[in-house]
Every structure is written in C-alpha cells, then in structure tokens.
Amino acid sequence: MSLSRSILLWASENSWMRYHVPRWGFVKSAVKKFMPGERVEDSLRAADKFRASSITTVFTRLGENITDLSEGLAVRDHYLDLIDKISTNKLDVEISLKLTQLGFDLSFDETYERFKTIADKVKNKLGNVIWIDMESSSYTGKTIEFYKKIKSEFDNVGLCLQAYLLSAEDDLNDLLRLNSHIRLVKGAYKEPHGIVFAEKKKVDQNYFELAKKMLSVSKEKNIRTVFGTHDEKLILQIRQEADLLGISNEQLEFHMLYGIKLEFQKELAKRGNKLRVLISYGEFWYPWYMRRLAERPANVWFVLKNMFS
Ligand SMILES: Cc1cc2nc3c(=O)[nH]c(=O)nc-3n(C[C@H](O)[C@H](O)[C@H](O)COP(=O)(O)OP(=O)(O)OC[C@H]3O[C@@H](n4cnc5c(N)ncnc54)[C@H](O)[C@@H]3O)c2cc1C
Numbered sequence: 001m002s003l004s005r006s007i008l009l010w011a012s013e014n015s016w017m018r019y020h021v022p023r024w025g026f027v028k029s030a031v032k033k034f035m036p037g038e039r040v041e042d043s044l045r046a047a048d049k050f051r052a053s054s055i056t057t058v059f060t061r062l063g064e065n066i067t068d069l070s071e072g073l074a075v076r077d078h079y080l081d082l083i084d085k086i087s088t089n090k091l092d093v094e095i096s097l098k099l100t101q102l103g104f105d106l107s108f109d110e111t112y113e114r115f116k117t118i119a120d121k122v123k124n125k126l127g128n129v130i131w132i133d134m135e136s137s138s139y140t141g142k143t144i145e146f147y148k149k150i151k152s153e154f155d156n157v158g159l160c161l162q163a164y165l166l167s168a169e170d171d172l173n174d175l176l177r178l179n180s181h182i183r184l185v186k187g188a189y190k191e192p193h194g195i196v197f198a199e200k201k202k203v204d205q206n207y208f209e210l211a212k213k214m215l216s217v218s219k220e221k222n223i224r225t226v227f228g229t230h231d232e233k234l235i236l237q238i239r240q241e242a243d244l245l246g247i248s249n250e251q252l253e254f255h256m257l258y259g260i261k262l263e264f265q266k267e268l269a270k271r272g273n274k275l276r277v278l279i280s281y282g283e284f285w286y287p288w289y290m291r292r293l294a295e296r297p298a299n300v301w302f303v304l305k306n307m308f309s
Pocket of ligand 1: 228291
C-alpha cells in the first residue's frame, strides 16, 4: 500500500480529525464532488437526472459504528421513510447500508430485527434488492454469518465482497453455493498484513478471477452478480469474459460511485450494460470521504484547490 493511501486511511479512523475536519468549509465544499448533497432530497434529484441517461441508482445514508443502540432505531426509521419516498417518486433505487449503522457493534440480534424490518418493506414496497456493505475485516465473518441468516428468510438481500481479502475466494465459493446476490469490490479499508493481498496488481488479478467465477455461476443460476468498480481495464476483461460465456450486455451489471468517471458511466449505459450509481448522502461523511481520497490520493489536490479558491 502506498504511503499516501496509508496516511489517508489512518486519518479516516483518527477521532480528532473525525471531529474537526468536517467543520472546515473548504473540505465541505470539496466533498460535493462525491455526493450531490447531505439531504435525501439531493439524492432523489440526482437519481432523477441519472434516469435520463438510463442509469439507475443505489442510495446509502452515510454513518457507521454507532455507539448507542437507540441511534440505530432512528436509522431504521430513516430507511423506512426513504422507501416511501423512493416509491412516491417512482424511481428505480436500491438501498445499501452498513450494519454498524444499525448497531452491529452492540447487538447482533437488535441489528437483525432492524434490518429485517427494512428488508421486508423493501420487498413489499419496492420489490428489489437491499445490499449489505462490507466493512473492515474485523466484521467480515460476522457479516457473512448475518447475511446467511437473513438470506434464509429473505431472497431480496445482497452482500458486498472484497477482492483484496485473501479469504475472498473461499467466501465467494461458500456464498455462491447458497445462490447469494453478490456485489464484488476491491476493498476500501486499512487492513493488517497477512489478511489482504499486499500488491494492488494482485488485488486486480484476484478481482478478475472471482469475477470469472461469478459470471459462470450467474449463467446457471438466477442470481445477481454485480461488479462494483471503476477500473476500465478490468471492466473490459469482464465484458470479454461475459462474451465468451454468451452473457449479453443487458445481463452484465456494474455499480459505480457518484462523481467518479461520469462520462464512462454514461458510455457503459449507452452500450446497454446495466449500470447503477451509488449515491451517498447524510452528514456523517468524514470516514467515507477519506476512503474516497485514499482510493486516489491525487484527489487531495482537489481539496487543497478548494482551500485556496
Ligand atoms: C458500488 C460500490 C460499492 C462499494 N461498496 C464497498 C463496500 O461495501 N466495502 C468496501 O470495502 N468498499 C466498497 N467500495 C469501494 C471499493 O472497495 C474501492 O475502494 C473503490 O471502488 C475503488 O476501486 P476500483 O475498483 O474503482 O479500482 P481502482 O483501481 O482503485 O480505481 C480504478 C480507477 O478508477 C478511478 N477511481 C477509483 N476510485 C476513485 C476515487 N475515489 N476518486 C477518483 N477516481 C477514482 C481512478 O481513475 C482509478 O484509476 C464500493 C465501490 C463501489 C463502486
């Protein structure tokens, strides 16, 4: 991992910075590159604009690691209300969320009940899939256990898997056997040695190996296989592999983040690939934003430019 990436990921976890940085005006305005606004209405408007380019969306309310279980109840209610708003606006929006936003650090069972209430409403009101984000490696095993449990009750739940983990292949095999809906990403957290591939090249290779497996299984089974990446080379390789397997453009699904490679996003959608853009909103954007900076440390120049403008 590069030094700049390590520093930015360290900063994402630093409590002094978590408290102070979001109060700095120039950082606040730089964040707009990655989110249309803090309010859910900003996201609804952005989703409506994407619709014109045949791009659908995924919403996530920023927030993680709550320290009081009652906060998780407010988060649950927020998502229940969001489902109504999506339905009223007749938008094709899916939801993705972090379990620690519902109280996963404090109680598995309470988190389960909260998630279940949301998944049930998603199923009945939107009729689509709700996604579980994957957080740092200390949560991987617990999150997979949670997913397997919720999957035994709901068929409309999908899980994110991170290709940088050495354990990703075993987890993928296990989850594919259960016909899981999977969104494959590279992975965004600062992880200890020995858990993740040390070189980025190896992460990319592993991503492609896992993607090939997902494609071949998705041909046989009716499961969602989603590739969450902006890596154009990888996307080309995946498209070529899909061609070889006879998987059509319309069956191939990519998810990307708001604010990254917009022109490329439009191009993919124009070619007929399914594309969803993940839109984040909310006030608790600091750790998430630092992870976005770490993915491309050159983004820091953009923040500094805002400081001087
Ligand atoms: C829909 C979606 C959901 C995600 N959910 C999770 C999750 O639950 N858990 C998790 O750990 N991670 C998640 N991620 C983040 C993911 O793990 C990667 O950190 C992120 O996608 C960058 O990796 P990449 O595949 O785009 O490849 P990279 O090799 O990092 O990037 C490829 C190219 O994309 C561009 N790019 C990538 N990131 C940025 C950026 N921040 N700013 C500007 N340009 C950029 C650059 O041009 C770069 O060269 C998610 C990503 C997506 C797209």
